[in-house]
Amino acid sequence: DTAVSQTPKYLVTQMGNDKSIKCEQNLGHDTMYWYKQDSKKFLKIMFSYNNKELIINETVPNRFSPKSPDKAHLNLHINSLELGDSAVYFCASSQDRNVNYGYTFGSGTRLTVV
């Protein structure tokens, strides 16, 4: 049973389209995150939710909109996709908003915008 699962694993789409990535965790964790990893492997936090409440909203274009229907799920919707959005997007979870426990990551969604 995968602890943090993301779908889809690969996503190839054209510029201007709208797409969603889904994430689910079965660890009973309270807090979930979206990170973006660029082609040089640099990781940047985008959003975090704690028990369905948005607690981190970094400087991200407002074309990106997260949604957490319950504490086990965190989705990411992207409008009007651009070439620069191509990256690997990772979902992660932690026991609670105290990040000292460390994260459990999903296996990533590789988004390619053509």
Add this chain to the structure above:
Amino acid sequence: GDSVTQMEGPVTLSEEAFLTINCTYTATGYPSLFWYVQYPGEGLQLLLKATKADDKGSNKGFEATYRKETTSFHLEKGSVQVSDSAVYFCALSSTGGFKTIFGAGTRLFVKA
């Protein structure tokens, strides 16, 4: 703001060689420190962590000691294997914040 600096890669070693990947940090307060490992095509996995000064984190033969005086958390392994080839990320939890800040990653290649 808080930041993490780790040595640039790639690091290429022969099997059974000694590994050191340097990591230094800048932070206010007393962050927790982590090493994560990312194997090809996979997500990051927590390798080890230390939550206070002089703590040593260890796992799978890897270890790192939280050195407050030098603001460092260097990763070491006495004898690497081909299966250790991966990208290694040093990270810190921002004090009073709710996020983890990652270094740029160091790619390790181990040759048989």
